[in-house]
Amino acid sequence: QVQLVESGGGLVQAGRSLRLSCAASRSIVIYAMGWYRQAPGKERVLVARITSGGSTNYTESVKGRFTISRDNAKNTAYLQMNSLKPEDTAVYYCSARLLTLEVWGQGTLVTVSS
DSSP: OOOEEEEOOEEEETTOOEEEEEEESSOOTTSEEEEEEEOTTSOOEEEEEEOTTOOEEEOGGGTTTEEEEEEGGGTEEEEEEOSOOGGGOEEEEEEEEETTEEEEOOOEEEEEEO
8 A cells, every 4th residue: 555755844934835745655646646734623624636637626725825736757746835824734644545545644744923
């Protein structure tokens, strides 16, 4: 089963950008890749997803600010986050989904200061 490792989180001021990376242990070409986030005291929610064919969808609060992408040759998915807001503060998790099977990474913390 594929294993995922996220990186790129950190502390950033509001209005700035971060790019998260999700490195997979093997080919991701057949997987839909997703980014979720979990803020303190809240449930994990889907932020963005990209299908194996490249179609994308985003939660309303990040549309126009975040961009999900994938590089199958590098077995890596990305989340480009622009115009960050304090409410984007959360642990961000990468996922790989195939039918009903979904695998998660360990998460990377993003903290946005005002």
